Amino acid sequence: MTATSGNQEASNGLNWLDANNFEIDGCRFTIDISASHERRPSTSDNFTLVKTRRFLATYDALASRLEGKAILELGIFQGGSLVYFDKRFRPKKLVGLDLRAEPIPALEAYVATRDGAVKTYYNTSQDDEAALTAICREEFGGEVDAVIDDASHAYDLTKKSFQILFPKLAPGGIYVIEDWAWSYQAAAQKPWRGQFWKTGLATLLLELVGDLASNHAIEKIAIDRTMAVITKSAAKDSQLTFRSGALRARRSPKV
Structure with missing residues (x-):
């Protein structure tokens, strides 16, 4: 994507003010x-x-699969991403959840203007099956078009979210995992750093590649250096297995 200068309006609706600041719809x-x-x-x-x-x-490239859709975001930090998704893609329903207990005042002020089209859930863990199931049922009628996971980036928690939510994706829906490559970055290469001993998200992607190769639940996996986008197939009654039994009696690496 090329930055625009001054007040020139980009085709994607982003008006760049400088290298790190932009506006959408004011x-x-x-x-x-x-x-x-x-x-x-x-x-x-x-x-x-x-x-x-x-x-x-990357999200610009996914615009046709996000615009006007039902979107669930895991991990909202200061709420900027939730507002960005709402302004950029105008989803029919947008829900964000976060482990933090305290509401974000600026975000809640924005949500109050959206007449129920945007909702937030605090004090909610990404691996809470009961909570995620209830949110999908009550906010999306049981089926969501896109899940964006920008929460813990921890292998176990991310995998649990995927196990719960991928089956609730609409056929052809997408599941985005952000920052999948952190275990390859410099900060994770030092034994005295806590990240060194943690299993990286690349392990989860290797497991999902097994399903892509030998199952019908996943239609496609697209990976760049920042995100993985997993597309659900339209196959009926296909269950995720993470293909632990399809490795020719070999152990899956934990990277």
Whole structure:
């Protein structure tokens, strides 16, 4: 994606003010990917977005699969991504959940203007099966078009969310896993860093590739250096197995 200059309006509706600030429909966003404890809080007139231009370009490429759809986001940080998805893609229903207990004032002020089209759930873990099932039933009628996982980035929690929510995707729906490659990054290569000992999300993608190869639940997996996009097939009664039994008696690597 090429940045626009001045007040020139981009074809995707983003009006770039400078390298890290843009507006959509008069709503301002600031990209801030500094350490989590240093990131600016969102304000009612300027939302913090922890997504680089590369992320935004990937979502632009998914526009036809997000516009006017039912979207569930796991992990909302300061709420900037939820507002971005709403402004950029105008989904018919948009729900975000987060483990944090305290509501985000700027986000809640925005949600109040959306007449129920945008909802938030706090104090909700991404692996809480009862909560996720209830949200899908009550907010989406049991079926969602897109799930965007930008929550813990932990293997066990992310896999649990996938197990719960992928079956609730509509046929042809997409499941986006952000930041899948963290285990390959420099911060995870040092034994004294906590990340060194954790299983990376690439392990989950390897397991899902097994389903892609030998099952019918997954239609396609598209991966770039920031995101993995898993498309659900239209096959009937196909169950995810993570293909643990299709490795020729070999163990799946944990990367």
